[in-house]
Amino acid sequence: MPGSTEPMDQRELLALEQYLKQYGQQAEIFASQLELMENGRMEALAAIEALQGLLEAADSTVLLQIGGGASVRAKVLETDKILLNIGSDVIVERTNKDAVEFLKDRVTEMEASEKKVAETLEKLRAQINEIAKRIEQGYQQAVAAEQAAGPLSRQPQEDE
Amino acid sequence: MFAGLKERLQAARARISGSIGAAVTAQPADIQDPEKPAGASGTGTIPDTAEAAPSSQTSATFATRFKTLVIDRELIITEKELADALSELEITLLESDVALPVTDAIIAHVKKQLVGKHRKIGQSVDALVVGTLKDALLNVLGKGFDLSSYISSHERPVRILFTGVNGTGKTTTVAKIGAYLKKQGFSVVIGAGDTYRAGAIEQIEVHAERLGIRIIQHQPGADPSAVLFDAVQYAQSHKIDVVLADTAGRFHTKANLMSQLDKIRRVMKPDLVVYVDEAVAGNDAVVRAAEFERTVGADAVILTKADMDSRGGAAISIAHTIGKPLMFLGTGQAYDDIIPFSPEAMVEELLGDV
Numbered sequence: 001m002p003g004s005t006e007p008m009d010q011r012e013l014l015a016l017e018q019y020l021k022q023y024g025q026q027a028e029i030f031a032s033q034l035e036l037m038e039n040g041r042m043e044a045l046a047a048i049e050a051l052q053g054l055l056e057a058a059d060s061t062v063l064l065q066i067g068g069g070a071s072v073r074a075k076v077l078e079t080d081k082i083l084l085n086i087g088s089d090v091i092v093e094r095t096n097k098d099a100v101e102f103l104k105d106r107v108t109e110m111e112a113s114e115k116k117v118a119e120t121l122e123k124l125r126a127q128i129n130e131i132a133k134r135i136e137q138g139y140q141q142a143v144a145a146e147q148a149a150g151p152l153s154r155q156p157q158e159d160e
Numbered sequence: 161m162f163a164g165l166k167e168r169l170q171a172a173r174a175r176i177s178g179s180i181g182a183a184v185t186a187q188p189a190d191i192q193d194p195e196k197p198a199g200a201s202g203t204g205t206i207p208d209t210a211e212a213a214p215s216s217q218t219s220a221t222f223a224t225r226f227k228t229l230v231i232d233r234e235l236i237i238t239e240k241e242l243a244d245a246l247s248e249l250e251i252t253l254l255e256s257d258v259a260l261p262v263t264d265a266i267i268a269h270v271k272k273q274l275v276g277k278h279r280k281i282g283q284s285v286d287a288l289v290v291g292t293l294k295d296a297l298l299n300v301l302g303k304g305f306d307l308s309s310y311i312s313s314h315e316r317p318v319r320i321l322f323t324g325v326n327g328t329g330k331t332t333t334v335a336k337i338g339a340y341l342k343k344q345g346f347s348v349v350i351g352a353g354d355t356y357r358a359g360a361i362e363q364i365e366v367h368a369e370r371l372g373i374r375i376i377q378h379q380p381g382a383d384p385s386a387v388l389f390d391a392v393q394y395a396q397s398h399k400i401d402v403v404l405a406d407t408a409g410r411f412h413t414k415a416n417l418m419s420q421l422d423k424i425r426r427v428m429k430p431d432l433v434v435y436v437d438e439a440v441a442g443n444d445a446v447v448r449a450a451e452f453e454r455t456v457g458a459d460a461v462i463l464t465k466a467d468m469d470s471r472g473g474a475a476i477s478i479a480h481t482i483g484k485p486l487m488f489l490g491t492g493q494a495y496d497d498i499i500p501f502s503p504e505a506m507v508e509e510l511l512g513d514v
Contacts, residue, residue: 033440086255087255088254088257088442088443088473112470
C-alpha cells in the first residue's frame with residue numbers, strides 16, 4: 001500500500017477522511033439506485049406471475065388492492081387484452097402472452113443493468129475499505145509517534 | 161453503452177432489409193407482362209400491381225415503375241413493402257424509451273427516404289437501409305456541441321453554469337469537465353455554488369484538489385450568487401479561461417430555488433447554462449429537461465451514467481425534444497470517464513457493423 005511505512009501527516013489524514021466521505025456518498029447513491037432497480041424487477045416479476053395466473057385460473061376473479069390495506073374481489077373482463085406501458089409513456093394493447101414476453105425481456109434488461117450498478121458499487125466499497133485501512137494505519141502511526149515522544153507531547157493532541 | 165438499443169436497432173435494420181428483399185424476390189410471380197424481356201425475369205419486379213399502381217401513396221405510377229425496372233434495371237421501394245417493418249421499428253424505438261415525437265420524426269424520415277427510392281437491381285438492400293437509418297438518427301441527434309471550440313472562440317473567462325435536479329451527478333460532472341478542459345490546455349476555476357447540500361462544498365473541494373484546479377468557496381448556507389460572482393472575479397483578475405459554476409440540485413417546481421437560480425444568472429451572467437441529468441432516467445430525463453428549458457432555459461445538456469443505460473432513449477431524444485444539443489456523456493466514475501457527444505460516433509456505434 002503506498003505510503004504505509006511513511007508516517008502520515010495531519011493534512012493527508014484529513015484528505016483521506018474527505019475521500020472516505022465522498023466515496024461513501026457515491027456508494028449511497030448507487031445503493032439506492034440498485035434498490036430502485038430491484039424493486040422494478042420484482043414488480044415486473046409479480047406482473048408476469050399475475051398475467052400467467054389470469055390465464056391459468058378458471059375464474060378471472062382477482063383481489064384488487066385499493067390502498068390502505070383494503071382489497072376487493074374484482075372480475076377481469078378481458079384476460080387476454082393487456083394494456084402495457086412499453087416506454088416513453090406510450091401504452092399499447094398486447095395479448096397476455098406478448099405482454100409476458102415483453103416483461104420477461106425487461107426483467108433480463110434490468111438484471112444486466114443491476115449487475116453493472118452492483119459492480120460499480122463493489123468497486124466503490126473496495127476503495128472505501130482501502131481508504132479506511134489507510135486512515136486506521138495513519139491513526140496507529142500517530143498514536144505510536146506520540147507514545148514514543150513521551151507524555152509531554154501528548155498534551156496538545158488531547159483537544160481533538 | 162446503449163447495448164439494448166443497439167441490439168434492437170440491428171434487428172430493425174435486418175427486418176427492414178428483409179421486407180424490401182422479400183418483396184423483390186416474391187414479385188416475379190405477380191407480374192407476367194408479355195412485354196417484359198426475358199433478362200428481367202427472376203431478378204425482381206414491381207409489387208402490388210393492381211392496387212398499388214393507381215395509388216397516390218407511392219410516388220411512382222405502375223407505368224413508371226415498370227419502365228424503371230425494364231429500362232433502367234431498377235426497383236422502386238413502396239410504402240406497402242415497408243409498412244410492417246416500420247411499425248416494428250416504431251415499437252422498437254418506443255420500447256427503448258425514445259420519446260414519441262422523436263420516434264415519429266425517425267419513422268417519417270426513414271419513410272421519406274426509402275419510399276419511392278430507385279434501387280439498382282443487385283445493389284445491397286442492407287447498405288441502403290443502414291444509410292437511411294443513420295440519416296434518420298443524425299437528423300434527430302442534432303449537431304452536438306464542441307465545448308473546446310466554443311471556449312476558443314469566445315471572450316474569456318467563459319462562464320458555464322451547471323444546473324439540474326438532485327442526485328444526477330452534477331458535482332462530479334463539474335469535476336470531470338474541469339479535468340477535460342485542463343487536458344485541452346484551458347485554465348479552469350470552479351465556483352462551489354452548491355452551498356445548500358451538506359458535504360457538497362467538501363466534495364467539490366476534494367475533486368478540485370485532486371485535479372489541481374483552483375476552487376472558490378464560501379461557508380455552507382452562503383448565497384451561491386456571491387460565491388459564483390467571486391469565482392468570475394477571480395477568473396477575470398487571474399486571466400483564467402473558464403469558470404465552472406456548480407449549483408445545488410433543484411426541481412423546476414420549487415419557486416424559491418428557481419428565483420435563486422434567476423439571481424445567480426443575473427449576477428454571474430453565464431455564457432452557457434448546462435442542464436445535467438442521468439441517462440438512466442430515460443423518458444423522465446427528457447421530460448425534465450424540456451421543463452427546465454421552458455422555465456430556466458438551457459444551452460446544452462449533459463447526460464451522466466450513460467454506461468449503465470442500456471436503452472439509450474434519453475440520449476436519442478433529448479436534443480430533438482428540447483432543441484438544445486447534447487454536449488457530453490458521463491460513462492463511469494473516473495475523471496476521464498466523460499466523452500464529448502458526437503452524433504456521428506453514436507450512430508456508428510449503434511448501427512455500425514456488428
